[in-house]
Amino acid sequence: MRTVVPLLTAVLLLSPVAGQAQTLQDVARALGAANLKSIEIQGSGVSFQVGQSAVPGMPWPQFNVKSFARLVNYDTASLREEAVRIRALEPPRGGGPYVRGEQRQVFVLSGDHAWNVVADAAVPAPITLADRQFQLWSTPHGVVKAALAGQGTMQGRTIAVALPGRFKATATVDASNLIERVDATLTNPVLGDMAVTVTYAEYRDFGGLKFPTRIRQTYGGFPALDITVTDVRSNVAAEVPVPDNVRQTPNPYARVTSQKAADGVFYITGGTHHSVAIEMQDHVIVAEAPLNDARALAVLAEVRNLIPNKPIRYVVVSHHHFDHSGGVRAFAGEGITLVTHEVSKAFFERVITLPATVSPDHLAKSGRKAVVEGVRDRRVLSDGTRTVEIHHIAGSLHADDMLMVYLPKEKLLIEADAYTPPAANVAPMTPPNPFTVNLVVNITKQGLAVDQILPLHGRIVPFAELLKAAGHSH
Ligand SMILES: [Zn+2]
Numbered sequence: 015m016r017t018v019v020p021l022l023t024a025v026l027l028l029s030p031v032a033g034q035a036q037t038l039q040d041v042a043r044a045l046g047a048a049n050l051k052s053i054e055i056q057g058s059g060v061s062f063q064v065g066q067s068a069v070p071g072m073p074w075p076q077f078n079v080k081s082f083a084r085l086v087n088y089d090t091a092s093l094r095e096e097a098v099r100i101r102a103l104e105p106p107r108g109g110g111p112y113v114r115g116e117q118r119q120v121f122v123l124s125g126d127h128a129w130n131v132v133a134d135a136a137v138p139a140p141i142t143l144a145d146r147q148f149q150l151w152s153t154p155h156g157v158v159k160a161a162l163a164g165q166g167t168m169q170g171r172t173i174a175v176a177l178p179g180r181f182k183a184t185a186t187v188d189a190s191n192l193i194e195r196v197d198a199t200l201t202n203p204v205l206g207d208m209a210v211t212v213t214y215a216e217y218r219d220f221g222g223l224k225f226p227t228r229i230r231q232t233y234g235g236f237p238a239l240d241i242t243v244t245d246v247r248s249n250v251a252a253e254v255p256v257p258d259n260v261r262q263t264p265n266p267y268a269r270v271t272s273q274k275a276a277d278g279v280f281y282i283t284g285g286t287h288h289s290v291a292i293e294m295q296d297h298v299i300v301a302e303a304p305l306n307d308a309r310a311l312a313v314l315a316e317v318r319n320l321i322p323n324k325p326i327r328y329v330v331v332s333h334h335h336f337d338h339s340g341g342v343r344a345f346a347g348e349g350i351t352l353v354t355h356e357v358s359k360a361f362f363e364r365v366i367t368l369p370a371t372v373s374p375d376h377l378a379k380s381g382r383k384a385v386v387e388g389v390r391d392r393r394v395l396s397d398g399t400r401t402v403e404i405h406h407i408a409g410s411l412h413a414d415d416m417l418m419v420y421l422p423k424e425k426l427l428i429e430a431d432a433y434t435p436p437a438a439n440v441a442p443m444t445p446p447n448p449f450t451v452n453l454v455v456n457i458t459k460q461g462l463a464v465d466q467i468l469p470l471h472g473r474i475v476p477f478a479e480l481l482k483a484a485g486h487s488h
Pocket of ligand 1: 109110335412413431
């Protein structure tokens, strides 16, 4: 008896069994989290471009990730991720950066600052802040550290963690006190409360630290990431200083400039994604509500400043990709009618009714409703003073619901992602970008006489530039 009882006690203490309470300390101990300040993981696998499907409600486009490195500093709440990836499909289908061959991406977070590194320059990217903070705190060690720091609680086998205004999540702990999955709600400009799942499997011991070697994520119900981890190092040097230009640009989306493209036609720029305001006799039509609430509200204010005393009646959505439709909810919050391609009508009808509880946006706060109108091949909006034609860009590999706006009198064409002018001193892609070739086919087939392009990325260019980019020598 004397030897059996302590042995049993020891067994009970060491191996959690059903019914025995697991604590955050147990999880921290099992993961080796106590003295962990920073971690670096390396791996490879596949990633998917969230919000860039070819058709609304279809899976996100796939990229093959040749190398994936993620550095996390839990003490400074910073993260640096570098991936080298290549599109799984060529010719491409769907959105996301279209680069032939390998592309390198560097995503950085430090505290409440998020930015990308593009050709050695830091580009502020606060639109990614909630997602990157989720990526940091949903790591197995991040969950337990956040909870131990007072951002969460454990009950049974679940740990609830939340970062107000960004995400709320529930992590499930397995019988060995390791985190096996995270179910989260993440704020998103298009989907409001977006469902995200993360699963962690095949834990291995890396010098006293337990880390999963298989990480899978879904965003909005579709695969977003599937990485096999090959190396983990702990307590590596992990200084992630915030560049001055990032610190000084907390909200780049509010920066708006505009130029008159024709009488009553204004090209609204100042950031990465543009809009166009078109003045009608007694109302205004806006082409594009991109990015997020901050951008949409800034564009709305600029339009009302440029064309006072006329209500904005319509917003034409170029296509459903999240970077081009992230402001749609804010426009709907003003009761403005959305005009989209028929393919995405049902999608947007749903988008403008989705809840946004994690971070209530303009639509959620306004409580207003809006109407979505679908266009199939062509729709003409006219009030006797001006004619605005909305045309489908048929057969685009970029997205099935691409719309362009054509002003026949002014000979202006407004389009997104089918053609983006390269920087002034950069030659267009050869062989030409298939989206651009397709745009020229559509302009020709539909008999549009175009003088100038008002692209929703880039700058105003003469039609000849588009022809050159599409490989037409003339
Ligand atoms: Zn797109």
